[in-house]
Amino acid sequence: MWHGALLVALVAALTVSFYAFEKRSRLQVVDTQLQEYLTPLLPRITPGGAPGLNPPPGGRDRRPPPDSDPFGPPPGELRGFGPPEGPGGRGGSGLPPGPGGDLMRERWERGAQKFYYASWDEQGKSTGASSNAPAAIPLPDKDETDVAYRTRDDFREYIHPNPNGRLVVVGTSIAALNAQLDRLALRLAGAGALVVIVGLAGGWWLAGRAIRPIAQISRAADKIAGGELSERINVEETESELGELAGTLNRTFDRLEKNFEQQVHFTADASHELRTPIAVMLAETQRVLLRARSAEEYRQALEICERNGERMRALVNSLLELARLDSGEFALNPEECDLARIGRETLEFIAPFAEQKKVTLRNSLEPVKSSADVLRLGQVLNNLLTNAIVHNREGVEISLTLARQNGHAFFTVADNGAGIPAEALPHLFERFFRVDKSRARAQGGSGLGLSICKAIAEAHGGSIGVESEVGKGTKFTVRIPCAA
Secondary structure (H helix, E strand, C coil): CHHHHHHHHHHHHHHHHHHHHHHHHHHHHHHHHHHHHHHHHHHHHCCCCCCCCCCCCCCCCCCCCCCCCCCCCCHHHCCCCCCCCCCCCCCCCCCCCCHHHHHHHHHHHHCCCCEEEEEECCCCCEEEECCCCCCCCCCCCHHHHHHCEEEECCEEEEEEECCCCCEEEEEEECHHHHHHHHHHHHHHHHHHHHHHHHHHHHHHHHHHHHHHHHHHHHHHHHHHHCCCCCCCCCCCCCCCHHHHHHHHHHHHHHHHHHHHHHHHHHHHHHHHHHHHHHHHHHHHHHHHHCCCCCHHHHHHHHHHHHHHHHHHHHHHHHHHHHHHHHHCCCCCCCEEEEHHHHHHHHHHHHHHHHHHCCCEEEEEECCCEEEECHHHHHHHHHHHHHHHHHCCCCCCEEEEEEEEECCEEEEEEEECCCCCCHHHHHHCCCCCCCCCHHHHHHCCCCCCHHHHHHHHHHHCCCEEEEEEECCCEEEEEEEEECCC
């Protein structure tokens, strides 16, 4: 509406300005003609000639020469607006002889019926008028005399005051001019209305096309709020800023749907993981309570409950840690440290377990300084080494290397074990994902270790990746920034 109002105001201003300019230009032409026809007339109708009359702009003084008869017959005897009679013309006139006088005479003859005049003496009494003058021409007042021109209905008149107090008015009909101006006004109004209509229609179409994604966004948001998380905004025909917003919202909806699905799977997997140890504990307690048992049987039942309780506690602790990571409450405690020392300490901690599994540990640790959380980074290395030991056959070799490259430190945990199928690699860091679900659960794994490793590496500003080939082994690489 605001732009439409501006368009209407602009078109109206342009059309009115053009109409006023055209009207003024055409009236100026009429005014010039009135001045030109008044100049030779003055000697005939004003005694004493025409003192004080200035020639029209760009013209020349057309007063009769001194040796001609400036008066002729009395004004009351004039008929029409023809050439004055007297010496020098037809019957004698104030027009100069020769080609110039003939040209003036032709112009006067052409204007005989076009122009009229009227005159008044110093007391305001009419002293004469042409035969074609309209009836009851009013005596000009002082304001009209000051501006020299006036318009009365369909007449345009030029007012000339003489110094002796007499007034002369020369006029002509402008009915045809007014009719032309009326037609011009209609054409301008029609053209302006057309421009406004086209402008408003085009603006309406462009605005509707530009804000079309808003309705689509609203519909998509309503459907998503109703549970249809797969709903998206159609932005194929949208190239405006709203189209960019719609694209951003679509990506947001994608992440929302993915996170919601992960949350659903996470809840289901967590419930499943907790359900198994709880079922074992309940079954064992119900079994021993059916009848009296020996001390050894009670001890065995309690040991089973303890193992499952420990498993539940580890799972709950992992869930709480992931919840803190997701909520942003997780905070590192970075300190300047030697990353090689963290690697050596982790190998020392895991060595007894590796010896028990008959696994050979090798290392190549380059001294690298960095600002890192020692405990959290050790937790990552411990998880990766433990997984390599647990999920491989006895007798494998596991290597831990540390190298520096392009301002980053790279920890690599590699083994020559069974490897991981290629279809499982993209899901390896998902929560509760297991390559071999039955074997991992039997070994006590919760499927959260690699998810925690990934979150800790990213909290350090780094990343974690995996490469594997079935039958040849697996290699995990942890990248974190290091000191310059």
